[in-house]
Amino acid sequence: MDERRTDTREAIRSVALELFAEQGYDKTSLREISERLGVTKAAVYYHFKTKEEILLSLIEDFLAQVDDVVDWAQSQPATAAIRHEVLRRYSDLLGGRTTQLARFMQEGQAAIRDLAAGTEMRKRIDRLVGILATPGQPLPTQLRARVALMALHVGAFAGRDIDATDEQRRHAALQLAQEIVGPAS
Amino acid sequence: MDERRTDTREAIRSVALELFAEQGYDKTSLREISERLGVTKAAVYYHFKTKEEILLSLIEDFLAQVDDVVDWAQSQPATAAIRHEVLRRYSDLLGGRTTQLARFMQEGQAAIRDLAAGTEMRKRIDRLVGILATPGQPLPTQLRARVALMALHVGAFAGRDIDATDEQRRHAALQLAQEIVGPAS
Amino acid sequence: MDERRTDTREAIRSVALELFAEQGYDKTSLREISERLGVTKAAVYYHFKTKEEILLSLIEDFLAQVDDVVDWAQSQPATAAIRHEVLRRYSDLLGGRTTQLARFMQEGQAAIRDLAAGTEMRKRIDRLVGILATPGQPLPTQLRARVALMALHVGAFAGRDIDATDEQRRHAALQLAQEIVGPAS
Amino acid sequence: MDERRTDTREAIRSVALELFAEQGYDKTSLREISERLGVTKAAVYYHFKTKEEILLSLIEDFLAQVDDVVDWAQSQPATAAIRHEVLRRYSDLLGGRTTQLARFMQEGQAAIRDLAAGTEMRKRIDRLVGILATPGQPLPTQLRARVALMALHVGAFAGRDIDATDEQRRHAALQLAQEIVGPAS
DNA sequence: CATGAATGAGCTTTCATTCAT
DNA sequence: CATGAATGAAAGCTCATTCAT
Structure with missing residues (x-):
């Protein structure tokens, strides 16, 4: 039931894939990814060391x-x-x-x-x-x-x-x- | 006789093509183009309104x-x-x-x-x-x-x-x- | 017998001293300290209120x-x-x-x-x-x-x-x- | 009369020296330097490639x-x-x-x-x-x-x-x- | 024709710190 | 005792573009 554990990490991957596909890797900023997720950039950096x-x-x-x-x-x-x-x-x-x-x-x-x-x-x-x-x-x-x-x-x-x-x-x-x-x- | 007119313009095009092909459009900055040409960025902007x-x-x-x-x-x-x-x-x-x-x-x-x-x-x-x-x-x-x-x-x-x-x-x-x-x- | 109490605290002090001496106070991050210790940052904050x-x-x-x-x-x-x-x-x-x-x-x-x-x-x-x-x-x-x-x-x-x-x-x-x-x- | 040419560059050096001496190199940010000068960070970067x-x-x-x-x-x-x-x-x-x-x-x-x-x-x-x-x-x-x-x-x-x-x-x-x-x- | 100077917006990344569990 | 997750603020830096001269 408690599937929160990996929720955010997966959500980041999902949103990132979407945006990368839409606009390309370069044109997708971490701000965009995190905003669409409703978290801060720093939260993304908690889950992934770099873009x-x-x-x-x-x-x-x-x-x-x-x-x-x-x-x-x-x-x-x-x-x-x-x-x-x-x-x-x-x-x-x-x-x-x-x-x-x-x-x-x-x-x-x-x-x-x-x-x-x-x-x-x-x-x-x-x-x-x-x-x-x-x-x-x-x-x-x-x-x-x-x-x-x-x-x-x-x-x-x-x-x-x-x-x-x-x-x-x-x-x-x-x-x-x-x-x-x-x-x- | 006066072929100066398009000299720089052509040079810009040539250098830009080279760099675009090498690194892609996005990753090529106007600074790079103008530097490799030995001109200022502003000079490029004289010949082309935008990148x-x-x-x-x-x-x-x-x-x-x-x-x-x-x-x-x-x-x-x-x-x-x-x-x-x-x-x-x-x-x-x-x-x-x-x-x-x-x-x-x-x-x-x-x-x-x-x-x-x-x-x-x-x-x-x-x-x-x-x-x-x-x-x-x-x-x-x-x-x-x-x-x-x-x-x-x-x-x-x-x-x-x-x-x-x-x-x-x-x-x-x-x-x-x-x-x-x-x-x- | 129970010397666990201060174990971690001492370890933090020791690692911190090492790193401070090596790189200076500013350039040493809590992440570095906790990582070299194999603990989380939060653990450090349990023992010390601030850096x-x-x-x-x-x-x-x-x-x-x-x-x-x-x-x-x-x-x-x-x-x-x-x-x-x-x-x-x-x-x-x-x-x-x-x-x-x-x-x-x-x-x-x-x-x-x-x-x-x-x-x-x-x-x-x-x-x-x-x-x-x-x-x-x-x-x-x-x-x-x-x-x-x-x-x-x-x-x-x-x-x-x-x-x-x-x-x-x-x-x-x-x-x-x-x-x-x-x-x- | 027209000493504007190098004005900003000198001003940056001057302000930077002041701040470096006051707070140290690390603790002085480019934002601080540029703000005290009344210019943007980018202006500083025009005159110096790096901090x-x-x-x-x-x-x-x-x-x-x-x-x-x-x-x-x-x-x-x-x-x-x-x-x-x-x-x-x-x-x-x-x-x-x-x-x-x-x-x-x-x-x-x-x-x-x-x-x-x-x-x-x-x-x-x-x-x-x-x-x-x-x-x-x-x-x-x-x-x-x-x-x-x-x-x-x-x-x-x-x-x-x-x-x-x-x-x-x-x-x-x-x-x-x-x-x-x-x-x- | 071209330059020097500047800007505003944006980028990736790091940090000390907090807090529910 | 300790962790996982997150935050807000800031950093250094780059870019396309503008404009007076």
Whole structure:
């Protein structure tokens, strides 16, 4: 019943995610976060040592899920079917809880670039790319891996002007991404 | 003879582009721009009314070229071959003078979103998308249009970790983009 | 048997002294003190009402010892020999447990000036000076009293760059201080 | 007539010196400095890049004068008479424009220790000490050099409770300092 | 054309302190 | 005895922008 304990910390994360997604990391000030929460800035600093730590704490959730996908893939044979399944799982990720997060990571890369969070994110995406196309493979294959992921991103949050539900868009994007990395046969 | 007139203005644009591309629009201050130029901030303000105006002036170059591509396309029949040619022309654009600009527009979308420059940019990209897939067409086609453009972007500046020249990457990206929007036949 | 009572209080005093000596009173935060102790800030506040009270509690030790020296001196005739003995006793003080404390009082006078602790300290030093030179005596004598004390301070903690042991330095300083206040004869 | 040019910069230095001397470097905020000046904080930052730079700019004046004394001494034979003259010149310095500065450097050593300004200051004082006692000389001589300088400091600003004019105090302190380093003969 | 000087608003962060539990 | 949570005030600093000269 007494769930107050972690209430504020979670509330901060929640509000921060909302604002980061809305306006970007840079443009979101701690004043904004704390005001929308009805607490003081100092209260936020009680729960997180720095602004970046909020971001990190947010990102880690998503990154852990990406790691899961990659880890699973590495325990499987490197077949086309597995690659398709990787895309499907990553697509699911983008549609889940972390949608907003993923979006603002995509859109606000510049703002995050130098932060630890940015480095970490790039590392994980690289791992993911590495599953779809190992470093030794030819240029077109490399490119296809990256573009396939981009396709999923477009489906998840860059194509909202298209007249379709989120579901439909994500599904269509998955199809396309799978086609891009090559036939499953 | 008197080419002094635009000298400083051009220098500002040049330095600003460099810095915007390097660090993003937000993170580049007027102090930085003017210092790297050896001028005072006030001097910059003599040439541009606001910081955003510098960005706008930079973007307009690129946008005009995009408009040219779209205008040309609209004067042609809406065939697959034309769509391929549109992609080729846009790819050329990305490889030209405006590469840096295009990159930072891609990476720093969040920073620009609310600015007039951001609105303008989105409008033009929408026009371009409209050439590759008219609004009435089915979801997959819509998606393919957007992803094809993304592929070109990836080829131009997001795939620099791939072991290949810029030229090769852009060429491969064009091939892929054309494949994505559908066969030329 | 139950010595727990003062355990924490003593630990706080000990850590605080260490940090005050290292970084000065101002630059030492309660967070630092409590963290190095593995306790919460609130725990510190249970034992001391304010930060200054920690300082005061620390200083009182030293000040009491100074008082002892002065009290003893006042019960003796005002001879040169007594003055030399006073210097010897004060020198011993500086070499004892309270060295660190004395040092940071010397170096951080500005930080403490307005605090009650600062006032108190100045009062005691004034008493000490009063033993070495009564207010009525001529300027040079007054000065000698103050400089003699300074000499002891230099010997105790300001001359650590000299190649000698603490012992040797303090001994030499005592000799010099005694010479400064005048011959024992 | 138009002396406005450097007016503000000088005013900042002047007010800062006053406040630093009064309350110490740490306890003086930029808000205080700017408010007492009737300008905004940002105006101060226009003239000095950081708070420390104000301090540095203040200290350099004094340090340059100390250097002059040392440089002169090094061009002379290392006699007792020269050492006495060095003390006299340094005493004059302490009585001049820079009195306040010297005082707060003495009192606030802790606050400055880690700053570049602190390092610089210690370097110069060390040079001065080196004139009065070369590193190879025995412990008592080393000590006498340091204590002699301290005596001058006491005369300049730590003995204001003595009933005498600044002049008289400084003069008496010089006599004492010269006696401490040894006879001129 | 350009500068020197200044402003107002905002930022992230730290601190001593309080209090219910 | 001690903690977790929070606060109010302040700090140093940066930025886009303005304007008289």
